Amino acid sequence: MAVITLNREKLRYNYERLNSFFKHKHIEWSVVTKMLCGNELFLKEVLALEPTQVCDSRVSNLKTIKKINPDVETIYIKPTPKRSVASVVKYADISINTEINTIKALSEEAQKQGKKHKIIIMVEMGELREGVMREELIRFYAQVFELKNIEIVGIGTNLSCLYGVLPNTDKLIQLTLYKQLIEAKFNKKIPYVSGGSSVTIPLIFTNQLPGGVNHFRVGETLFLGTNVYNDEPSSLLKQDIFTLKAEIIELIEKPRVPEGDFGTNLEGERFTFDQADLGKTSYRAILDLGILDIDKSSLFPIDKDIEFFGASSDMIVVDLKANPNDYMVGDFLEFSLNYMGALRAMNSFYIEKRVI
Secondary structure, three states, X not given: OOEEEEXXXXXXXXXXXXXXXXXXXXXXXEEEOHHHOOOHHHHHHHHOOOOOEEEEOOHHHHHHHHXXXXXXXXXXXXXXXXXXXXXXXXXXXXXXXXXXXHHHHHHXXXXXXXXXXXXXXXXXXXXXXXXXXXXHHHHHHHHHOOOOOEEEEEEEOOOOOOOOOOOOHHHHHHHHHHHHHHHHHHOOOOOEEEOEEHHHHHHHHOOOOOOOOOEEEEOHHHHHOEEOOOOEEOOXXXXXXXXXXXXXXXXXXXXXXOOOOOOOOXXXXXXXXXXXHOOXXXXXXXXXXXXXXXXXXXXXXXXXOOEEEEEOOOOEEEEOOOOOOOOOOOOEEEEEEOHHHHHHHHHOOOOEEEEO
């Protein structure tokens, strides 16, 4: 079985750097834990950092979070499915919303549970994922303010996740102006302008973040130490919080080129081979890890001499060349991960999770 490890001290390092940075800028922030896929062991490490808020897009994960720490404020960061209304009200202190009928259902359920449910209304700012159209905002807010068991605590937007639309000063100024317009129109205070996520953090360093944006939702930058805006490592943070280790289950010197008639593999790929490799051999290691668990394009060998030959459902084959490091069957090869790699590995039932 392969193993994904979480480095406790490096996670704390990134958290403290981000927390100090946001405090200095008078910005509140919440930790987005959806990458952890509800894993209780790793969630305990996050909650031990004592974040003020934790976000997730799965109700079952919020339930686990509340089991670990009933007092932490939770945010459900996806429009609520009707079938999940009762659970969202129970396990999420705040939810993001874009549909008036869903918000009405949340209000009715909140009344049944004897509580007020807080919401952040998301605005469409060009990414074309969740968000109320801007020309409908005033009418939309007017309807929501009529609901007795709903408290609007924010206006927000999502950028970059679907089409890669990047945040910029103009879009975020528009968001803050909508907040001011709604406050003036309805004589209500809206605490949060939740316009920030990992991709927005670099705008702070370049003084492009409007002052009214006061709430961030951060996952990838915390866990992977990335500058998401430029898709590169952040020099201020640790990148190796996660490491994936896969066991070698076969290691044999074999020809570099397969032989026989060729069709397509299980992913529909058709291969061609360098004729210069005919007659050559190398050490091929089969790893106890496959496409079922992760895409090999999301794996980056720590040993830079290792290259990938290919992958099938349960096995990945790598090229050790002349095997200069004398790897043996039973040894583990280590890999760093990008966002999708960590997400896939965390979601795999077949990969063990450990804290180091």
